[in-house]
Amino acid sequence: MSGDLAAFRERAARFLAGRLERRAPREDAAWGEGDDRISLFEEIDPEAERRTLDAARRWQRDLFDAGFGWIDGPAELGGAGLTAEHEAAFRGLLAGFESPDLRPLTVGLDIVAPAVLAHGDDELKRRVLPGLHRGELMACQLFSEPEAGSDLAAVRTAARRDGDAWVLNGHKVWTSGGHLADIGLALARTDPEASKHAGLTMFLVDMRDPGVRVEPIRQMTGGASFNEVFIGGARVPDRDRVGGPGEGWRVALTTLLGERSSLGGEGGGPLPAGFVPRLRQLVAVLPEADDPLVRRDAERALMSVDAMRLTAERYGEQERGGAGGGLNGVEGSVAKLLLVRALADTERLLTGLLGRGLVADDGSWGRFCWSEFVLGIPAFSIAGGTDDVQRNIVAERGLRLPKGAS
Numbered sequence: 001m002s003g004d005l006a007a008f009r010e011r012a013a014r015f016l017a018g019r020l021e022r023r024a025p026r027e028d029a030a031w032g033e034g035d036d037r038i039s040l041f042e043e044i045d046p047e048a049e050r051r052t053l054d055a056a057r058r059w060q061r062d063l064f065d066a067g068f069g070w071i072d073g074p075a076e077l078g079g080a081g082l083t084a085e086h087e088a089a090f091r092g093l094l095a096g097f098e099s100p101d102l103r104p105l106t107v108g109l110d111i112v113a114p115a116v117l118a119h120g121d122d123e124l125k126r127r128v129l130p131g132l133h134r135g136e137l138m139a140c141q142l143f144s145e146p147e148a149g150s151d152l153a154a155v156r157t158a159a160r161r162d163g164d165a166w167v168l169n170g171h172k173v174w175t176s177g178g179h180l181a182d183i184g185l186a187l188a189r190t191d192p193e194a195s196k197h198a199g200l201t202m203f204l205v206d207m208r209d210p211g212v213r214v215e216p217i218r219q220m221t222g223g224a225s226f227n228e229v230f231i232g233g234a235r236v237p238d239r240d241r242v243g244g245p246g247e248g249w250r251v252a253l254t255t256l257l258g259e260r261s262s263l264g265g266e267g268g269g270p271l272p273a274g275f276v277p278r279l280r281q282l283v284a285v286l287p288e289a290d291d292p293l294v295r296r297d298a299e300r301a302l303m304s305v306d307a308m309r310l311t312a313e314r315y316g317e318q319e320r321g322g323a324g325g326g327l328n329g330v331e332g333s334v335a336k337l338l339l340v341r342a343l344a345d346t347e348r349l350l351t352g353l354l355g356r357g358l359v360a361d362d363g364s365w366g367r368f369c370w371s372e373f374v375l376g377i378p379a380f381s382i383a384g385g386t387d388d389v390q391r392n393i394v395a396e397r398g399l400r401l402p403k404g405a406s
């Protein structure tokens with residue numbers, strides 16, 4: 001595919017216009033018209049969830065087949081062989097269209113695929129990466145355990161070598177999308193004698209293996225998008241090992257960087273499409289917004305969202321310009337903390353502005369719908385590493401402050 005950016009943009013714009021509807025600017029939508037639903041997590045029944053996943057898989061396949069599914073991926077693995085700048089240009093164009101929700105595939109695309117690309121052997125990369133990027137393989141992340149969250153290297157799930165395979169036994173928790181996933185990236189202890197970080201190895205587990213049992217966890221929002229996963233004697237062929245035996249911690253660090261940059265990244269991370277226009281419309285329309293304290297909170301929330309967006313864009317530009325940085329390491333933690341602050345400021349605005357309307361549905365349009373959004377906010381202070389953990393990273397690796405006692 002041609003690397004000329006202008007020609008690429010033209011081709012991408014033609015592809016998108018041929019398949020998708022243009023997104024109507026939310027400011028133009030009349031208050032009270034259409035679906036007012038807005039959320040950070042889709043809370044839908046299992047059937048609708050399955051339909052969303054199928055639509056995501058079809059759209060990702062179309063993107064991949066047209067050369068837009070893995071724009072900066074190596075051509076020999078099915079990528080388009082272009083640059084991160086092309087990828088960003090495509091994302092910018094896509095934002096102008098109504099497109100199928102790709103969130104069910106995010107863990108596979110943004111977290112698992114980069115780890116396989118960086119650490120898998122050539123055979124594993126050829127076998128798994130095209131499927132992940134074409135939406136044929138949906139992946140989940142089997143890291144956290146009841147006794148290992150922030151202190152991830154404390155995982156107890158054990159993997160024992162048995163001929164040309166490994167046998168896994170353990171208990172994972174908070175596995176997003178585990179009930180739908182085809183494969184799971186699992187961190188396991190392969191050498192109980194080695195030091196905590198050295199005795200770990202990373203595997204790709206077949207989620208349909210008879211030794212894998214997935215149980216949903218019900219959330220306060222009513223949905224059940226994550227799970228407990230009980231692993232009892234699951235067999236994993238050695239060829240599905242990601243990185244060498246004992247190198248699991250190194251692989252885990254790659255995935256954690258991918259996760260943070262996905263959460264705090266360019267394009268608003270997990271914020272739903274049209275979020276800022278919806279917020280502006282709320283403040284413009286509701287009479288309660290004339291209260292000076294609410295106006296102050298509105299300014300603060302909108303500035304926080306802008307700070308998050310601009311910081312992510314700056315890191316992205318630095319990375320694409322080859323100036324180093326990018327959403328890696330400390331920058332990823334800063335970007336994720338800015339996302340959390342933007343969400344906290346939005347929550348303060350919504351509670352002040354909507355008051356009881358946020359907890360009691362009186363049937364009026366555009367008010368109670370925000371309760372699902374607000375209930376999703378606390379999750380982002382925890383997922384992908386808690387705020388405390390991100391601050392530790394900024395303090396120790398960014399500011400070079402002495403290590404805390406942990």
Ligand SMILES: Cc1cc2nc3c(=O)[nH]c(=O)nc-3n(C[C@H](O)[C@H](O)[C@H](O)COP(=O)(O)OP(=O)(O)OC[C@H]3O[C@@H](n4cnc5c(N)ncnc54)[C@H](O)[C@@H]3O)c2cc1C
Pocket residue numbers: 140141142143144145146148149150151173174175176177226379380382383384385386387388389392406
């Ligand atoms: C929406 C969501 C989706 C998730 N999806 C997945 C998934 O798909 N796969 C997966 O493996 N996991 C997933 N998780 C789990 C997530 O990674 C963990 O919840 C997170 O790492 C925190 O671990 P923990 O819950 O065990 O809390 P703990 O580690 O027990 O932390 C408890 C408290 O202690 C604080 N704390 C801990 N250590 C330190 C320290 N050194 N310094 C200062 N404070 C500290 C924490 O900040 C926190 O406030 C998900 C979580 C959420 C909320």
